[in-house]
Amino acid sequence: MELTKIDKDLLKSIADLHDIPEGAYNIRKDGKLVSRNTSANIDIVTKTDKPGIDIFIKDGTKNESLHIPVIVAQAGLHDLVYNDFHIGKDCDVTIVAGCGIACGSEKDSGHDGVHSFFVKENSRVTYVEKHYATGDGTGKRVLNPITNVELSKNSYMKMETVQMGGVTYSVRETNAILEDAAVLEISEKIMTNADDYAETKFNVDLNGKDSSTHVVSRAVAKENSKQVYISTINGNNKCYGHTECDAIIMDNANIVAKPEITAKVADASLIHEAAIGKIAGDQLIKLQTLGLTKKQAEEEIIKGFLK
Amino acid sequence: MLELKNICFSVRENGKTKDILKNINLKIEDDKFLVVTGPNGSGKSTLAKVIMGINKPTSGEIIFNGKDITKLSVTERAKLGISFAFQQPVKFKGITVKQMISLAAGKEISVVDACKYLSDVGLCARDYIDRDIDGSLSGGELKRIEIATIVARESELAVFDEPEAGIDLWSFNSLIKTFKNLKDKYQCGFMIISHQERILDIADEIVVLSAGEVKTKGTKQKVLSHLSEIYSTCSKLDDEEVK
Numbered sequence: 001m002e003l004t005k006i007d008k009d010l011l012k013s014i015a016d017l018h019d020i021p022e023g024a025y026n027i028r029k030d031g032k033l034v035s036r037n038t039s040a041n042i043d044i045v046t047k048t049d050k051p052g053i054d055i056f057i058k059d060g061t062k063n064e065s066l067h068i069p070v071i072v073a074q075a076g077l078h079d080l081v082y083n084d085f086h087i088g089k090d091c092d093v094t095i096v097a098g099c100g101i102a103c104g105s106e107k108d109s110g111h112d113g114v115h116s117f118f119v120k121e122n123s124r125v126t127y128v129e130k131h132y133a134t135g136d137g138t139g140k141r142v143l144n145p146i147t148n149v150e151l152s153k154n155s156y157m158k159m160e161t162v163q164m165g166g167v168t169y170s171v172r173e174t175n176a177i178l179e180d181a182a183v184l185e186i187s188e189k190i191m192t193n194a195d196d197y198a199e200t201k202f203n204v205d206l207n208g209k210d211s212s213t214h215v216v217s218r219a220v221a222k223e224n225s226k227q228v229y230i231s232t233i234n235g236n237n238k239c240y241g242h243t244e245c246d247a248i249i250m251d252n253a254n255i256v257a258k259p260e261i262t263a264k265v266a267d268a269s270l271i272h273e274a275a276i277g278k279i280a281g282d283q284l285i286k287l288q289t290l291g292l293t294k295k296q297a298e299e300e301i302i303k304g305f306l307k
Numbered sequence: 308m309l310e311l312k313n314i315c316f317s318v319r320e321n322g323k324t325k326d327i328l329k330n331i332n333l334k335i336e337d338d339k340f341l342v343v344t345g346p347n348g349s350g351k352s353t354l355a356k357v358i359m360g361i362n363k364p365t366s367g368e369i370i371f372n373g374k375d376i377t378k379l380s381v382t383e384r385a386k387l388g389i390s391f392a393f394q395q396p397v398k399f400k401g402i403t404v405k406q407m408i409s410l411a412a413g414k415e416i417s418v419v420d421a422c423k424y425l426s427d428v429g430l431c432a433r434d435y436i437d438r439d440i441d442g443s444l445s446g447g448e449l450k451r452i453e454i455a456t457i458v459a460r461e462s463e464l465a466v467f468d469e470p471e472a473g474i475d476l477w478s479f480n481s482l483i484k485t486f487k488n489l490k491d492k493y494q495c496g497f498m499i500i501s502h503q504e505r506i507l508d509i510a511d512e513i514v515v516l517s518a519g520e521v522k523t524k525g526t527k528q529k530v531l532s533h534l535s536e537i538y539s540t541c542s543k544l545d546d547e548e549v550k
Contacts, residue, residue: 291385
Protein backbone atom coordinates (compact mmCIF):
# COMPACT_ATOMS: atom_id res chain seq x y z
CA MET A 1 0.00 0.00 0.00
CA GLU A 2 1.40 3.39 -1.04
CA LEU A 3 1.42 6.32 1.37
CA THR A 4 -0.45 9.39 0.10
CA LYS A 5 0.62 12.97 0.73
CA ILE A 6 -1.99 13.22 3.51
CA ASP A 7 -0.56 10.07 5.08
CA LYS A 8 2.94 11.49 4.92
CA ASP A 9 1.78 14.78 6.47
CA LEU A 10 0.14 12.83 9.28
CA LEU A 11 3.29 10.79 9.81
CA LYS A 12 5.28 13.99 10.03
CA SER A 13 2.90 15.39 12.65
CA ILE A 14 2.68 12.32 14.85
CA ALA A 15 6.09 10.78 14.52
CA ASP A 16 8.36 13.46 13.01
CA LEU A 17 8.76 11.13 10.07
CA HIS A 18 9.27 12.48 6.57
CA ASP A 19 9.22 9.03 5.01
CA ILE A 20 9.77 5.43 5.96
CA PRO A 21 11.90 5.48 9.14
CA GLU A 22 15.26 3.93 9.86
CA GLY A 23 15.38 0.89 12.12
CA ALA A 24 12.39 -1.13 13.30
CA TYR A 25 8.92 0.09 12.43
CA ASN A 26 5.35 -0.96 11.90
CA ILE A 27 3.08 1.39 9.96
CA ARG A 28 -0.63 0.70 10.14
CA LYS A 29 -3.25 2.42 8.00
CA ASP A 30 -7.01 1.97 8.16
CA GLY A 31 -6.70 -1.20 10.24
CA LYS A 32 -4.17 -2.85 7.95
CA LEU A 33 -0.41 -3.25 7.94
CA VAL A 34 1.28 -0.95 5.41
CA SER A 35 4.89 -1.65 6.09
CA ARG A 36 7.08 -3.37 8.68
CA ASN A 37 10.75 -3.69 9.39
CA THR A 38 12.43 -5.62 12.16
CA SER A 39 16.02 -5.43 13.33
CA ALA A 40 18.44 -7.91 14.82
CA ASN A 41 17.29 -6.92 18.29
CA ILE A 42 13.68 -5.86 17.76
CA ASP A 43 11.14 -8.34 16.47
CA ILE A 44 7.53 -7.51 15.57
CA VAL A 45 4.95 -10.32 15.40
CA THR A 46 1.31 -10.00 14.39
CA LYS A 47 -1.13 -11.22 17.03
CA THR A 48 -3.31 -14.14 16.01
CA ASP A 49 -6.08 -13.86 18.63
CA LYS A 50 -6.88 -10.16 18.23
CA PRO A 51 -5.75 -7.17 16.17
CA GLY A 52 -2.34 -5.89 17.07
CA ILE A 53 1.30 -6.81 17.44
CA ASP A 54 3.78 -8.20 19.94
CA ILE A 55 7.09 -6.44 20.03
CA PHE A 56 10.06 -8.28 21.49
CA ILE A 57 13.16 -6.30 22.36
CA LYS A 58 16.18 -8.44 23.25
CA ASP A 59 18.15 -8.06 26.49
CA GLY A 60 20.89 -5.45 26.22
CA THR A 61 19.44 -3.59 23.19
CA LYS A 62 20.87 -0.09 23.35
CA ASN A 63 20.26 3.13 21.41
CA GLU A 64 17.68 1.63 19.07
CA SER A 65 14.34 3.12 18.12
CA LEU A 66 11.01 1.71 17.11
CA HIS A 67 8.27 3.59 15.26
CA ILE A 68 4.69 2.33 15.28
CA PRO A 69 2.48 5.06 13.80
CA VAL A 70 -1.16 4.54 12.95
CA ILE A 71 -3.09 6.41 10.26
CA VAL A 72 -6.86 6.51 10.01
CA ALA A 73 -7.96 8.04 6.70
CA GLN A 74 -11.00 5.93 5.92
CA ALA A 75 -14.24 7.66 6.86
CA GLY A 76 -16.36 5.82 9.40
CA LEU A 77 -13.56 3.48 10.48
CA HIS A 78 -12.96 2.93 14.19
CA ASP A 79 -9.71 1.04 14.49
CA LEU A 80 -8.91 -1.02 17.60
CA VAL A 81 -5.45 -2.42 18.20
CA TYR A 82 -3.59 -4.20 21.00
CA ASN A 83 0.17 -3.67 21.04
CA ASP A 84 2.33 -5.41 23.64
CA PHE A 85 5.92 -4.33 24.20
CA HIS A 86 8.17 -6.92 25.82
CA ILE A 87 11.37 -5.11 26.71
CA GLY A 88 14.24 -7.22 27.97
CA LYS A 89 16.83 -6.49 30.64
CA ASP A 90 19.44 -3.73 30.38
CA CYS A 91 17.92 -2.04 27.33
CA ASP A 92 17.89 1.62 26.35
CA VAL A 93 15.33 2.22 23.61
CA THR A 94 13.04 4.90 22.20
CA ILE A 95 9.56 4.01 21.03
CA VAL A 96 7.57 6.51 18.99
CA ALA A 97 3.87 5.80 18.61
CA GLY A 98 1.05 8.06 17.59
CA CYS A 99 -2.13 8.26 15.67
CA GLY A 100 -3.11 10.62 12.93
CA ILE A 101 -6.69 10.91 11.76
CA ALA A 102 -7.73 12.61 8.55
CA CYS A 103 -11.47 12.99 8.58
CA GLY A 104 -13.02 14.38 5.44
CA SER A 105 -16.63 13.23 5.76
CA GLU A 106 -19.60 13.42 8.10
CA LYS A 107 -18.82 9.94 9.44
CA ASP A 108 -16.92 9.52 12.71
CA SER A 109 -13.37 8.13 12.57
CA GLY A 110 -11.32 6.86 15.44
CA HIS A 111 -8.57 4.75 16.89
CA ASP A 112 -8.34 2.94 20.22
CA GLY A 113 -4.82 1.77 20.96
CA VAL A 114 -4.25 -0.49 23.94
CA HIS A 115 -0.51 -0.46 24.62
CA SER A 116 1.04 -2.66 27.29
CA PHE A 117 4.65 -2.32 28.33
CA PHE A 118 6.50 -5.03 30.21
CA VAL A 119 9.87 -3.53 31.08
CA LYS A 120 12.45 -5.85 32.61
CA GLU A 121 15.14 -5.01 35.14
CA ASN A 122 17.57 -2.11 34.60
CA SER A 123 16.05 -1.03 31.27
CA ARG A 124 15.34 2.51 30.12
CA VAL A 125 12.48 3.31 27.76
CA THR A 126 11.45 6.60 26.24
CA TYR A 127 7.93 6.38 24.90
CA VAL A 128 6.56 9.23 22.79
CA GLU A 129 2.93 9.26 21.75
CA LYS A 130 1.44 12.01 19.62
CA HIS A 131 -2.14 12.46 18.62
CA TYR A 132 -3.17 14.63 15.76
CA ALA A 133 -6.34 14.95 13.75
CA THR A 134 -7.17 17.01 10.71
CA GLY A 135 -9.69 17.30 7.92
CA ASP A 136 -12.73 19.42 7.18
CA GLY A 137 -15.33 16.69 7.65
CA THR A 138 -18.03 17.08 10.27
CA GLY A 139 -17.51 13.56 11.62
CA LYS A 140 -16.00 13.21 15.09
CA ARG A 141 -12.31 12.38 15.38
CA VAL A 142 -12.05 10.03 18.33
CA LEU A 143 -8.96 8.68 20.12
CA ASN A 144 -9.11 6.54 23.24
CA PRO A 145 -5.65 5.24 24.12
CA ILE A 146 -5.02 2.90 27.03
CA THR A 147 -1.46 2.45 28.25
CA ASN A 148 -0.53 -0.21 30.78
CA VAL A 149 2.97 -0.16 32.21
CA GLU A 150 4.79 -2.71 34.39
CA LEU A 151 8.20 -1.54 35.46
CA SER A 152 10.52 -4.15 36.96
CA LYS A 153 13.21 -3.46 39.51
CA ASN A 154 15.46 -0.50 38.77
CA SER A 155 13.88 0.20 35.37
CA TYR A 156 12.97 3.63 34.02
CA MET A 157 10.32 4.85 31.64
CA LYS A 158 9.71 8.33 30.34
CA MET A 159 6.35 8.75 28.67
CA GLU A 160 5.57 11.86 26.65
CA THR A 161 2.06 12.28 25.31
CA VAL A 162 1.05 15.12 23.07
CA GLN A 163 -2.38 15.99 21.72
CA MET A 164 -2.53 19.26 19.83
CA GLY A 165 -6.03 20.08 18.73
CA GLY A 166 -8.26 18.55 16.11
CA VAL A 167 -9.22 15.55 18.25
CA THR A 168 -12.94 15.87 18.95
CA TYR A 169 -13.17 13.32 21.72
CA SER A 170 -10.52 11.49 23.70
CA VAL A 171 -10.37 9.51 26.90
CA ARG A 172 -6.81 8.52 27.79
CA GLU A 173 -6.16 5.96 30.47
CA THR A 174 -2.72 5.14 31.81
CA ASN A 175 -2.09 2.51 34.48
CA ALA A 176 1.33 1.77 35.93
CA ILE A 177 2.79 -0.61 38.50
CA LEU A 178 6.31 0.06 39.73
CA GLU A 179 8.64 -2.38 41.48
CA ASP A 180 11.68 -1.56 43.63
CA ALA A 181 13.64 1.54 42.54
CA ALA A 182 11.65 1.85 39.31
CA VAL A 183 11.03 5.35 37.98
CA LEU A 184 8.18 6.57 35.80
CA GLU A 185 8.05 10.09 34.40
CA ILE A 186 4.93 11.12 32.53
CA SER A 187 4.65 14.38 30.67
CA GLU A 188 1.35 15.24 29.05
CA LYS A 189 0.76 18.21 26.73
CA ILE A 190 -2.75 18.77 25.57
CA MET A 191 -4.63 21.51 23.78
CA THR A 192 -8.33 21.46 22.99
CA ASN A 193 -10.52 23.87 21.08
CA ALA A 194 -13.98 24.15 19.48
CA ASP A 195 -16.27 21.67 21.31
CA ASP A 196 -13.55 19.08 22.00
CA TYR A 197 -13.68 16.85 25.05
CA ALA A 198 -10.46 15.39 26.47
CA GLU A 199 -10.16 13.30 29.57
CA THR A 200 -6.97 11.83 30.98
CA LYS A 201 -6.75 9.35 33.83
CA PHE A 202 -3.42 8.35 35.33
CA ASN A 203 -3.20 5.65 37.95
CA VAL A 204 0.24 4.86 39.33
CA ASP A 205 0.86 2.19 41.98
CA LEU A 206 4.20 2.68 43.68
CA ASN A 207 4.57 -0.85 45.01
CA GLY A 208 8.36 -1.11 45.14
CA LYS A 209 10.73 0.27 47.73
CA ASP A 210 12.30 3.54 46.53
CA SER A 211 10.11 3.65 43.45
CA SER A 212 9.15 7.10 42.22
CA THR A 213 6.99 8.93 39.72
CA HIS A 214 6.40 12.39 38.32
CA VAL A 215 3.12 12.88 36.49
CA VAL A 216 3.02 16.33 34.93
CA SER A 217 0.30 17.72 32.70
CA ARG A 218 0.32 21.03 30.86
CA ALA A 219 -3.02 21.84 29.31
CA VAL A 220 -4.65 24.62 27.32
CA ALA A 221 -8.41 24.65 26.84
CA LYS A 222 -9.83 27.12 24.31
CA GLU A 223 -13.26 28.08 23.00
CA ASN A 224 -16.01 25.70 24.23
CA SER A 225 -13.79 22.71 24.93
CA LYS A 226 -13.75 20.69 28.12
CA GLN A 227 -10.88 18.87 29.78
CA VAL A 228 -10.83 16.52 32.75
CA TYR A 229 -7.57 15.53 34.44
CA ILE A 230 -7.63 12.74 37.01
CA SER A 231 -4.36 11.59 38.48
CA THR A 232 -4.13 8.99 41.21
CA ILE A 233 -0.89 7.95 42.88
CA ASN A 234 -0.85 5.18 45.45
CA GLY A 235 2.18 5.01 47.71
CA ASN A 236 2.28 1.39 48.82
CA ASN A 237 5.90 1.35 49.98
CA LYS A 238 8.74 3.75 50.78
CA CYS A 239 8.44 5.86 47.65
CA TYR A 240 8.19 9.34 46.13
CA GLY A 241 5.30 10.53 43.98
CA HIS A 242 4.48 13.87 42.48
CA THR A 243 1.54 14.85 40.31
CA GLU A 244 1.05 18.27 38.80
CA CYS A 245 -1.59 19.75 36.55
CA ASP A 246 -0.99 23.20 35.20
CA ALA A 247 -3.70 24.52 32.92
CA ILE A 248 -4.51 27.66 30.98
CA ILE A 249 -8.20 28.29 30.51
CA MET A 250 -9.51 30.58 27.75
CA ASP A 251 -12.80 31.74 26.26
CA ASN A 252 -15.72 29.55 27.45
CA ALA A 253 -13.67 26.46 28.19
CA ASN A 254 -14.08 24.21 31.19
CA ILE A 255 -11.32 22.37 33.06
CA VAL A 256 -11.55 19.89 35.90
CA ALA A 257 -8.39 18.80 37.74
CA LYS A 258 -8.54 16.01 40.29
CA PRO A 259 -5.13 15.01 41.61
CA GLU A 260 -5.40 12.28 44.23
CA ILE A 261 -2.64 10.85 46.38
CA THR A 262 -2.94 7.96 48.79
CA ALA A 263 -0.17 6.93 51.19
CA LYS A 264 -0.46 3.46 52.66
CA VAL A 265 2.84 3.48 54.55
CA ALA A 266 4.50 6.19 56.64
CA ASP A 267 7.55 6.36 54.34
CA ALA A 268 5.55 7.26 51.26
CA SER A 269 6.20 10.86 50.27
CA LEU A 270 3.54 12.19 47.91
CA ILE A 271 2.81 15.64 46.54
CA HIS A 272 0.05 16.94 44.34
CA GLU A 273 -0.32 20.33 42.71
CA ALA A 274 -3.01 21.69 40.44
CA ALA A 275 -3.38 25.18 39.03
CA ILE A 276 -5.89 26.50 36.54
CA GLY A 277 -5.90 30.09 35.40
CA LYS A 278 -6.05 32.40 32.45
CA ILE A 279 -2.91 33.86 30.86
CA ALA A 280 -1.41 36.37 33.27
CA GLY A 281 -2.03 39.99 32.27
CA ASP A 282 1.58 41.00 32.90
CA GLN A 283 2.80 38.27 30.52
CA LEU A 284 0.62 39.70 27.76
CA ILE A 285 1.79 43.25 28.47
CA LYS A 286 5.45 42.24 28.54
CA LEU A 287 5.19 40.71 25.06
CA GLN A 288 3.17 43.70 23.82
CA THR A 289 6.01 45.98 24.96
CA LEU A 290 8.18 43.96 22.57
CA GLY A 291 5.86 44.85 19.69
CA LEU A 292 3.59 41.78 19.63
CA THR A 293 -0.17 42.18 19.34
CA LYS A 294 -2.31 40.69 22.09
CA LYS A 295 -3.19 37.73 19.85
CA GLN A 296 0.46 37.11 18.93
CA ALA A 297 1.40 37.36 22.61
CA GLU A 298 -1.23 34.74 23.53
CA GLU A 299 0.08 32.42 20.81
CA GLU A 300 3.68 32.75 22.00
CA ILE A 301 2.72 32.14 25.63
CA ILE A 302 0.72 29.01 24.72
CA LYS A 303 3.46 27.76 22.39
CA GLY A 304 6.01 28.06 25.19
CA PHE A 305 3.68 26.60 27.81
CA LEU A 306 3.06 23.50 25.71
CA LYS A 307 6.61 23.22 24.41
CA MET B 308 12.43 62.96 21.45
CA LEU B 309 9.52 62.33 23.79
CA GLU B 310 7.48 65.19 25.14
CA LEU B 311 4.85 65.00 27.87
CA LYS B 312 2.38 67.89 27.83
CA ASN B 313 0.17 68.50 30.88
CA ILE B 314 -0.09 64.81 31.70
CA CYS B 315 -2.61 63.98 34.41
CA PHE B 316 -3.52 60.54 35.71
CA SER B 317 -6.25 59.93 38.25
CA VAL B 318 -7.86 56.86 39.77
CA ARG B 319 -11.08 56.34 41.72
CA GLU B 320 -10.49 55.00 45.19
CA ASN B 321 -13.23 54.54 47.78
CA GLY B 322 -15.54 56.79 45.80
CA LYS B 323 -12.99 59.61 45.65
CA THR B 324 -10.76 60.76 42.84
CA LYS B 325 -7.07 60.44 43.60
CA ASP B 326 -4.63 62.35 41.42
CA ILE B 327 -1.49 60.29 40.84
CA LEU B 328 0.10 62.57 38.21
CA LYS B 329 -0.63 66.29 38.07
CA ASN B 330 0.22 68.34 34.99
CA ILE B 331 3.52 66.71 34.16
CA ASN B 332 5.50 68.56 31.51
CA LEU B 333 8.71 66.88 30.52
CA LYS B 334 11.02 66.35 27.57
CA ILE B 335 13.23 63.32 27.14
CA GLU B 336 15.79 64.10 24.49
CA ASP B 337 17.56 61.56 22.32
CA ASP B 338 20.95 60.38 23.59
CA LYS B 339 20.18 61.66 27.10
CA PHE B 340 20.29 59.56 30.25
CA LEU B 341 17.41 60.89 32.32
CA VAL B 342 16.74 59.62 35.83
CA VAL B 343 13.39 60.20 37.49
CA THR B 344 13.54 59.99 41.26
CA GLY B 345 11.38 60.88 44.21
CA PRO B 346 9.85 59.37 47.34
CA ASN B 347 7.67 56.27 47.31
CA GLY B 348 4.21 57.00 46.01
CA SER B 349 5.29 60.09 44.10
CA GLY B 350 4.03 58.68 40.78
CA LYS B 351 7.31 57.59 39.18
CA SER B 352 6.23 54.11 38.07
CA THR B 353 2.87 55.43 36.89
CA LEU B 354 4.71 57.98 34.76
CA ALA B 355 6.81 55.20 33.18
CA LYS B 356 3.68 53.17 32.46
CA VAL B 357 1.92 56.18 30.96
CA ILE B 358 4.83 56.61 28.53
CA MET B 359 4.66 52.93 27.48
CA GLY B 360 0.86 53.04 27.18
CA ILE B 361 0.21 50.52 29.97
CA ASN B 362 -1.66 53.29 31.80
CA LYS B 363 -3.62 55.80 29.72
CA PRO B 364 -3.45 59.41 30.96
CA THR B 365 -6.65 61.07 32.15
CA SER B 366 -5.66 64.15 30.18
CA GLY B 367 -2.65 65.60 28.41
CA GLU B 368 -0.63 64.69 25.35
CA ILE B 369 2.34 62.46 24.65
CA ILE B 370 4.37 63.42 21.60
CA PHE B 371 7.06 61.06 20.30
CA ASN B 372 9.28 62.28 17.48
CA GLY B 373 6.63 64.85 16.56
CA LYS B 374 3.75 62.34 16.52
CA ASP B 375 0.87 62.35 19.01
CA ILE B 376 0.93 58.85 20.53
CA THR B 377 -1.47 59.51 23.43
CA LYS B 378 -4.10 57.16 22.08
CA LEU B 379 -1.78 54.50 20.72
CA SER B 380 -1.66 51.01 22.25
CA VAL B 381 1.35 49.44 23.95
CA THR B 382 2.08 47.42 20.79
CA GLU B 383 1.92 50.49 18.54
CA ARG B 384 4.25 52.45 20.81
CA ALA B 385 6.65 49.49 20.94
CA LYS B 386 6.71 49.44 17.14
CA LEU B 387 7.56 53.13 17.09
CA GLY B 388 10.65 52.43 19.19
CA ILE B 389 9.69 52.76 22.84
CA SER B 390 10.71 49.93 25.15
CA PHE B 391 9.99 49.24 28.78
CA ALA B 392 11.80 47.21 31.45
CA PHE B 393 9.52 46.00 34.21
CA GLN B 394 10.27 46.61 37.88
CA GLN B 395 9.42 42.96 38.51
CA PRO B 396 10.48 41.02 35.38
CA VAL B 397 7.70 38.80 34.15
CA LYS B 398 8.28 35.03 34.28
CA PHE B 399 7.20 32.61 31.55
CA LYS B 400 6.89 28.85 31.61
CA GLY B 401 8.51 27.39 28.52
CA ILE B 402 9.91 30.57 26.93
CA THR B 403 13.69 30.47 26.88
CA VAL B 404 16.06 33.40 27.19
CA LYS B 405 17.03 33.05 23.52
CA GLN B 406 13.38 32.99 22.41
CA MET B 407 12.58 36.06 24.48
CA ILE B 408 15.53 37.98 23.05
CA SER B 409 14.45 36.87 19.56
CA LEU B 410 10.93 38.19 20.21
CA ALA B 411 12.45 41.46 21.41
CA ALA B 412 14.70 41.72 18.34
CA GLY B 413 11.75 40.93 16.06
CA LYS B 414 13.64 38.12 14.35
CA GLU B 415 15.23 34.78 15.14
CA ILE B 416 18.63 35.66 16.52
CA SER B 417 21.77 33.57 16.30
CA VAL B 418 23.63 32.27 19.33
CA VAL B 419 26.36 34.81 18.50
CA ASP B 420 23.85 37.69 18.69
CA ALA B 421 22.33 36.32 21.90
CA CYS B 422 25.83 36.20 23.30
CA LYS B 423 26.37 39.85 22.35
CA TYR B 424 23.21 41.04 24.11
CA LEU B 425 23.77 38.91 27.19
CA SER B 426 27.41 39.90 27.56
CA ASP B 427 26.22 43.55 27.46
CA VAL B 428 24.39 42.82 30.71
CA GLY B 429 27.20 40.77 32.19
CA LEU B 430 25.87 37.27 31.60
CA CYS B 431 27.61 34.37 29.90
CA ALA B 432 25.28 33.39 27.07
CA ARG B 433 26.10 29.69 27.04
CA ASP B 434 24.81 29.35 30.60
CA TYR B 435 21.52 31.07 29.85
CA ILE B 436 20.25 30.90 26.28
CA ASP B 437 18.36 27.62 26.69
CA ARG B 438 17.03 28.34 30.16
CA ASP B 439 13.39 29.19 30.71
CA ILE B 440 12.57 32.65 32.03
CA ASP B 441 11.00 31.30 35.18
CA GLY B 442 11.50 31.01 38.92
CA SER B 443 14.70 29.00 38.47
CA LEU B 444 16.53 32.26 37.72
CA SER B 445 17.53 34.63 40.53
CA GLY B 446 16.15 38.16 40.82
CA GLY B 447 19.44 39.60 39.55
CA GLU B 448 19.54 37.24 36.58
CA LEU B 449 15.94 37.99 35.64
CA LYS B 450 16.64 41.70 35.86
CA ARG B 451 19.68 41.48 33.61
CA ILE B 452 17.81 39.34 31.07
CA GLU B 453 15.01 41.91 31.16
CA ILE B 454 17.57 44.59 30.31
CA ALA B 455 19.02 42.39 27.54
CA THR B 456 15.57 42.28 25.90
CA ILE B 457 15.54 46.09 25.91
CA VAL B 458 19.02 46.21 24.37
CA ALA B 459 17.97 43.72 21.67
CA ARG B 460 15.06 45.95 20.67
CA GLU B 461 17.49 48.71 19.65
CA SER B 462 14.79 51.16 20.61
CA GLU B 463 14.85 54.93 20.41
CA LEU B 464 13.65 55.40 23.97
CA ALA B 465 14.24 52.84 26.72
CA VAL B 466 12.25 53.21 29.94
CA PHE B 467 13.42 51.31 33.02
CA ASP B 468 11.17 51.08 36.06
CA GLU B 469 13.35 50.79 39.18
CA PRO B 470 15.97 48.44 37.74
CA GLU B 471 17.58 48.13 41.19
CA ALA B 472 14.41 46.75 42.84
CA GLY B 473 14.67 43.23 44.22
CA ILE B 474 18.32 42.55 43.50
CA ASP B 475 21.25 41.94 45.83
CA LEU B 476 24.22 44.24 46.29
CA TRP B 477 26.53 42.21 44.05
CA SER B 478 24.01 42.31 41.21
CA PHE B 479 23.47 46.00 41.84
CA ASN B 480 27.18 46.72 41.32
CA SER B 481 26.99 44.85 38.01
CA LEU B 482 23.86 46.78 37.11
CA ILE B 483 25.63 50.10 37.44
CA LYS B 484 28.39 48.83 35.17
CA THR B 485 25.75 47.61 32.73
CA PHE B 486 24.08 51.00 32.55
CA LYS B 487 27.41 52.80 32.10
CA ASN B 488 28.20 50.37 29.28
CA LEU B 489 24.78 50.83 27.62
CA LYS B 490 25.02 54.59 27.91
CA ASP B 491 28.38 54.63 26.14
CA LYS B 492 27.46 52.01 23.54
CA TYR B 493 23.90 52.77 22.45
CA GLN B 494 22.70 56.08 21.09
CA CYS B 495 19.16 56.21 22.39
CA GLY B 496 17.19 58.06 25.03
CA PHE B 497 17.15 56.45 28.47
CA MET B 498 14.63 57.13 31.20
CA ILE B 499 15.37 55.35 34.45
CA ILE B 500 13.10 55.39 37.46
CA SER B 501 15.37 55.03 40.45
CA HIS B 502 15.98 55.81 44.10
CA GLN B 503 19.62 54.87 43.94
CA GLU B 504 22.23 57.57 44.32
CA ARG B 505 24.70 55.59 42.19
CA ILE B 506 22.24 55.54 39.31
CA LEU B 507 21.57 59.25 39.80
CA ASP B 508 25.31 59.69 39.59
CA ILE B 509 25.48 58.52 35.98
CA ALA B 510 22.51 60.66 34.86
CA ASP B 511 22.74 63.53 32.40
CA GLU B 512 19.55 64.97 33.81
CA ILE B 513 17.50 64.32 36.91
CA VAL B 514 13.80 64.91 37.48
CA VAL B 515 12.43 64.85 41.03
CA LEU B 516 8.78 63.91 41.38
CA SER B 517 6.79 64.49 44.52
CA ALA B 518 3.10 63.91 45.09
CA GLY B 519 2.57 63.52 41.35
CA GLU B 520 4.27 66.78 40.40
CA VAL B 521 7.67 67.68 39.01
CA LYS B 522 9.38 69.22 42.01
CA THR B 523 12.58 70.07 40.22
CA LYS B 524 14.55 69.07 37.15
CA GLY B 525 17.91 69.88 35.67
CA THR B 526 21.44 68.72 35.26
CA LYS B 527 22.88 66.17 37.61
CA GLN B 528 25.13 68.82 39.18
CA LYS B 529 22.23 71.17 39.82
CA VAL B 530 19.84 68.61 41.32
CA LEU B 531 22.35 66.45 43.21
CA SER B 532 23.86 69.42 45.02
CA HIS B 533 20.68 70.00 46.97
CA LEU B 534 18.98 66.61 46.63
CA SER B 535 18.81 65.91 50.38
CA GLU B 536 17.10 69.26 50.89
CA ILE B 537 14.64 68.46 48.05
CA TYR B 538 14.00 64.97 49.44
CA SER B 539 13.33 66.36 52.90
CA THR B 540 10.82 68.87 51.48
CA CYS B 541 9.30 66.20 49.25
CA SER B 542 8.83 63.86 52.18
CA LYS B 543 7.05 66.58 54.11
CA LEU B 544 4.85 67.31 51.11
CA ASP B 545 4.09 63.61 50.64
CA ASP B 546 3.27 63.23 54.33
CA GLU B 547 0.85 66.11 54.04
CA GLU B 548 -0.61 64.53 50.91
CA VAL B 549 -1.17 61.28 52.80
CA LYS B 550 -2.88 63.17 55.65
